[in-house]
Amino acid sequence: MDVFHIPRGGAGQIALLGLPNSGKSSIVGLFTNAKVTIAEFPFSTGAPVPGMMYHEDVPIQLVDLPPYTPEFLMPGQIGAYRHCDLIAIVVDISNEPEMQLTTCMEFLESRKLLLDAATPAVDDQGNALGKKVFCIATKSDLAPAGALDRLKVSCAYPMEYLPFSAASGDGLEELPQACFRLLGIVRVYAKRPHEEPDMKEPFTLPVGSTVTDMARVIHRQLAENLKSARIWGTGVHDGQNVQLTHVLHDKDIIELHFA
Ligand SMILES: Nc1nc2c(ncn2[C@@H]2O[C@H](COP(=O)(O)OP(=O)(O)O)[C@@H](O)[C@H]2O)c(=O)[nH]1
Ligand SMILES: [Mg+2]
Structure with a gap:
């Protein structure tokens, strides 16, 4: 059994990457019900721990992982980064953050885990290897003034930086949103004709998905019999009939009509 293979749950899986004591487990502990070990000693996290975080009604899976150091990576741990949807680089902004970020970026680069628009790395089947990454600059409560700006300037790779503190609550609202x-x-909600929409469990789809894509998610075979759709949401009148190629917006309510 591969303990580092975490079945994807929720609308997307985010794997945490960072040096020992950078604050990874604290993030997963704060946003999810997962039982993480938070400790001052390094290597307190020995196996991946998934947990579900919520952005409003959207479940997002966070995966806490053992730390990365250039000297030691747990066998199989690379797989957790290969199979996630997004990598969060966790940097303790109060303790040599440039060194931490450089170390993580070198690791990602050497394993072809960084998304590179110019020369995308692919596997044998032609699937893209590179992942989208962003940086959580944690322990902002302990950071000297200007530390985040200096960190941003130190790294040439374009990505987003989120200031965060598990201690002060800085970035608590922004992190799930980001x-x-x-x-x-x-996220979109399904509605049956003449019924109220099901607002409890949204369907989640990649940005740019169409009405047909949504039907496929509900039922692959039914999608072939899709005839028309009505939408309540962004850029349409309430209940407007739309083409099957219509691109969905976040929070749209969709009524599908099958033949
Ligand atoms: N002051 C402060 N301490 C933090 C913060 N986040 C984590 N810590 C502390 O840093 C240590 C390591 O945290 P942990 O989450 O276990 O790091 P990990 O090894 O990356 O999983 C623990 O003692 C935490 O209490 C933070 O935002 N501010
Ligand atoms: Mg940990």
Whole structure:
């Protein structure tokens, strides 16, 4: 059994990467019900621990992982980064953050885990290897003034930086929002004709998905019999009939009509 293979749950999976004591487990502990070990000693996290975080009604899976150091990576741990949707680089902004970020970026680069628009790395089957990454600059409560700006300047790779503190609550609201946005997904609600929409469990789809894509998610075979759709949401009148190629927006309510 591969303990580092975490089945994807929720609308997307985010794997945490960072040096020992950078604050990874604290993040997963704060946003999810997962039982993480938070400790001052390094290597307190020995196996991956998944937990579910919520952005409003959208579940997003965070995966706490053992630390990375250039000297030691747990066998199989690379797989957790290969199979996630997004990598969060966790940097303790109060303790040599430039060194931590450089170390993580060198690791990602050497394993072809960084998304590179110019020369995308692919596997044998032609699937893209590179992942989208962003940086959580944690322990902002302990950071000297200007530390985050210096960190941003030190790294040439374009990505988002989120100031965060598990101690002061800095970034507590922004983090789930940013994860949702960076995953590149929209949530939509299904409605049956003459019934109220099901607002309890949204469907989540990649940004740019169409009405047909949504039907496929509900039922692959039914999608072939899709005839028309009505939408309540962004850029349409309430209940407007739309083409099957219509692109969905976050929070749209969709009524599908099958033949
Ligand atoms: N002051 C402060 N301490 C933090 C913060 N986040 C984590 N810590 C502390 O840093 C240590 C390491 O945290 P942990 O989450 O276990 O790091 P990990 O090894 O990356 O999983 C623990 O003693 C935490 O209490 C933070 O935002 N501010
Ligand atoms: Mg840990």
